[in-house]
Amino acid sequence: EKLVVSHMKFNAGECIRVNGTVMPEAKSFALNIGRNSSDLILHFNPRFDSHGDTRTIVLNSMACGDWGEEFRPSFFPFQQGQETTVSISFDKKEVKVKLPGGQELSFPNRRGLEAAGFFSVYGDFWIKSIEFD
Numbered sequence: 001e002k003l004v005v006s007h008m009k010f011n012a013g014e015c016i017r018v019n020g021t022v023m024p025e026a027k028s029f030a031l032n033i034g035r036n037s038s039d040l041i042l043h044f045n046p047r048f049d050s051h052g053d054t055r056t057i058v059l060n061s062m063a064c065g066d067w068g069e070e071f072r073p074s075f076f077p078f079q080q081g082q083e084t085t086v087s088i089s090f091d092k093k094e095v096k097v098k099l100p101g102g103q104e105l106s107f108p109n110r111r112g113l114e115a116a117g118f119f120s121v122y123g124d125f126w127i128k129s130i131e132f133d
């Protein structure tokens with residue numbers, strides 16, 4: 001486990017901004033937001049070389065411990081060893097991820113969650129700061 005925040009009150013419309021550096025030999029890292037570790041509105045998983053994927057972001061949700069259907073955007077704005085900032089916000093309908101280079105991803109809020117109490121960061125990423133606003 002890297003970092004887990006629970007008992008958080010992260011409401012729709014608010015934003016979590018994670019700044020840090022991707023490790024030089026990174027294979028993969030993940031940011032997760034949800035009610036708890038088995039109930040996620042977003043699993044954001046950039047894979048440099050993992051599970052057979054190279055330079056692919058995998059997005060998914062989890063309901064009662066079961067993964068939903070994956071979504072793989074076509075772009076991959078991350079570099080090993082590079083500092084990066086990922087901002088996540090959501091509303092009842094969708095989760096929005098702002099990426100470096102100004103690209104934005106949206107992913108359906110399949111759980112219709114209106115407040116998230118759980119946030120975790122895993123894998124090959126050195127966290128520098130996490131801001132909630």
Ligand SMILES: C=CCO[C@@H]1O[C@H](CO)[C@@H](O[C@@H]2O[C@H](CO)[C@H](O)[C@H](OCc3cn(Cc4cccc(/C=C\CN=C(N)N)c4)nn3)[C@H]2O)[C@H](O)[C@H]1NC(C)=O
Binds near residue numbers: 026029122
């Ligand atoms: C083709 C065969 C069947 O299809 C595959 O089936 C796999 C299993 O379901 C899916 O994989 C799963 O996908 C899920 C999203 O949907 C999660 O990502 C899950 O991981 C959960 C997970 C997170 N975590 C913590 C973590 C996250 C990132 C890095 C590290 C640690 C260090 C890595 N750094 C190293 N070693 N240097 C640890 N652990 N497990 C992953 O196993 C594949 O996507 C899928 N592939 C495709 C193309 O469909």
